[in-house]
Amino acid sequence: MTTHDVFNQVPPLTGYDVADDPALLDGLFREGGGWATEEIHELGRLAGSEEAQEWGRLANEYRPVLRTHDRYGHRVDEVEFHPAWHELMNVAVGHGLHARAWTERAGAHVARAAKFYVWRVDAGHGCPISMTYAAVPALRQEPDLAREYEPLLTSGTYDFGLRPPLTKAGILAGMSMTEKQGGSDVRANTTRAVPQADGTYLLTGHKWFTSAPMCDVFLVLAQAPEGLxxxxxxRVLPDGTLNPMRLQxxxxxLGNHSNASAEVEYERAVAWRVGEAGRGVRTIIEMVNMTxxxxxxxxxxxxxxxxxxAAHHVxxxxxxxxxxxxxxxxRNVVADLAVESEAATVLMLRLAGATxxxxxxxxxxxxxxxxxxxxKRWPAHSAEALECLGGNGYVEESGMPRLFRESPLNSVWEGSGNVAALDVLRAMLKEPETVEAYFAEVGAATGADRRLDEAVTRIKDELTDTATAELxxxxxxxxxxxxxxxxxxxxxxxxxxADAFCASRLDRDWGTAFGTLPPGLDLDSIIARATPKAG
Known part of the structure; x- marks a missing residue:
């Protein structure tokens, strides 16, 4: 029918290089990871392909399924995934997004950050990748265990399945910290660890939220006689039997549908101590920082x-x-979204460089x-980007609802907003060298922009009022x-x-919504950097 002619519809955004991102590439070289540029472009082209985007869609459309028992009634505690999940994992592990940075040359954490940033066709499979990355520095506090497990954690082989970890070509690590009565207050955990004559411990307890339960090994917090x-x-003991880690x-x-997150019970599960007894929080602190x-x-x-x-659509x-x-x-809306995006990118690369x-x-x-x-900024940014597509953006097929559902997760993960904010105050109070290092960093830009200089003065004034700092x-x-x-x-x-950022975020005249940049800015240059070159 002539009334069903399709016109004025936007072509799919496929066949482009996700790594074609000026802020990313400039920061990659600046922070010491430029040697990985070719691999990052390779990964970026794959991420921008129709095939990889379909993997992401399928992995979320067909969610993981828990199989607690086999057909005969034996306990198996396994999670089934769509084949697209395994395709995503193969790429991520093969490109070293998990833990290879711990074994590579200088700049490896920056290169790994860029690859993790580019390979964003699905957020869910990034969870076990991130946990494995973060597990290595914690495990190194127990050298005997690190010698056995680190080569497998850093292996470039994705080897899925329930088998003894040390018999596999590569393994993944999860973490199991949170309990229902404690949440972020892990010291309230009640899981008990009973020492055995052979040096192992038997763990009994209930974990309310275990990230990536399909992993091979887990870092777990439990109350030993000496404390947390x-x-x-x-998951599987050396003799091939299942460790009694019951997936309930x-x-x-809300989102992150491709990734399984489980409620778990331990029933005298075998585990090995990592780090000093009674100092569990100190042991995992570097893992927390990496995540x-x-x-x-x-x-x-x-x-x-x-x-x-959004830029492609408009x-x-x-x-x-x-x-x-x-x-x-x-133009104001898209440019404002671009400014926020570049500010986040330049900061994440600077933090990776510091690592x-x-x-x-x-x-x-x-x-x-x-x-x-x-x-905190991501959910608002995601909502505004979705709105640029209008009603088309509210439809699942656009991919924007999935992106929006992912956006609140990272603020909750590894300490909600209040936990992170109070952690900053704690660092400033107990480790004054952190304040010196911060102001040395921002001081390197002194004199370059009046608005920035005035903002630095204001934040210094804010810090003098300690009486109401927590509020x-x-x-x-x-x-x-x-x-x-x-x-x-x-x-x-x-x-x-930089001009648009200082004019909006630092010059005391910042609108609440995106799209409130003041007149007189070079929006053309900002938008050009944001617009993908689709094939």
Missing amino acids: TCFLLP RLKDK RLDCVIGAAAGMRQGLVQ THRQAFGAALIDQPLM DRGETAFKRLALAAGKYWVT RARRIVERLALVLQGALLVRHGHPAV
Whole structure:
């Protein structure tokens, strides 16, 4: 029928290089990971392909299924995945997104951050990848275990299935910390660990939220006689029998549907101690830091993904006699989304660089502040990017609802907003060298932009009022993050992006919604950097 002619519809965004991202590539070289450029473009072209995007869709459309028993009634506690999940995992592990950075040359954490950012066709499979990455530094606190397991954790082979870990070609690590009565307060955990004569422990308890229960080994917190302690717990014991780690159910989550998250009971499950007994939180703190870094990377990647979808749509869609991108107000919205995206990208690469260079004091404060702010901004950014597509964006087939459902997760993961904000205050109070390192970093941009200089002065004034600091923690951390992003953009970003950031975020006249940039900015240059070159 002639009434069903399809026109003024936007072509699919496929056949492009996700790594064709100026802020990403500039930061990659600046932070020492430029040697990985070719591999990152290879991964970017795959991520932008129709095939990989279909993997992401299928992995979320057909969610994991828990099989607690086999047909005969034997307990198996296995999770089944769609084949698309395994395709995604093969690519991620094969390109070393999991733990290869711990064995590579200088700049490896920056290169790994760029690859994790580019390979964003599905957020869910990034969970076991991130956990495995974060497990290595924690496991190194127990050298005997590290010698056995680290080569398998860093292996480039994805070897799925329930078998003894040390017999496999490659393994993945999960974490099991949270209990229903404690949440972020892991010291309230009640899981008990009873020492055995052979040096192992038997764990009994209930974990409310276990990330990636299909992994081969887990870092678990439990109460030993000396206090809260970290343990390594395998799903399959060396003799091939299943460790009594009972998967009770998979969580029905808002998003992250491709990834299984489970409620787990341990019934005298065998585990090995990692780190000093009674110092479990200290043992896992570096693991927490690594997963916080991935929260920032994932949020930055999600912003970029939403941005390019929005920019692609408004470039091809006509309304009121012109392309949407030629409408002044839409240009403001897209440019504002682009500024937010580039600010997140430049910060995540700086944090990855600090990881490579061992800048402990700077990273201690900047990572917690960055995790708080970037993950908080993603949901608003995702909603605005979806709105650029109008009703088309609200339809599942566009992919934007899936992106939107992912956006709140990273703020919750590894410490909610309040936990992260209070952690910043704790660092400032107990580790004053972190404050010195922070102001040394932002001070490197002194004199480059009046608005930034004034914002630095204001945040210093805010910090003098310690009486109400906890009440104002979110405001303080927000300002710390914005000033740091501004300093990085002024020093390293595109001049048009840095100008727009300082004019909106730092100059006291910032609208609440995206699309409130003031007049007089170079929107053309900002939008050009955001618009993908689809094939």
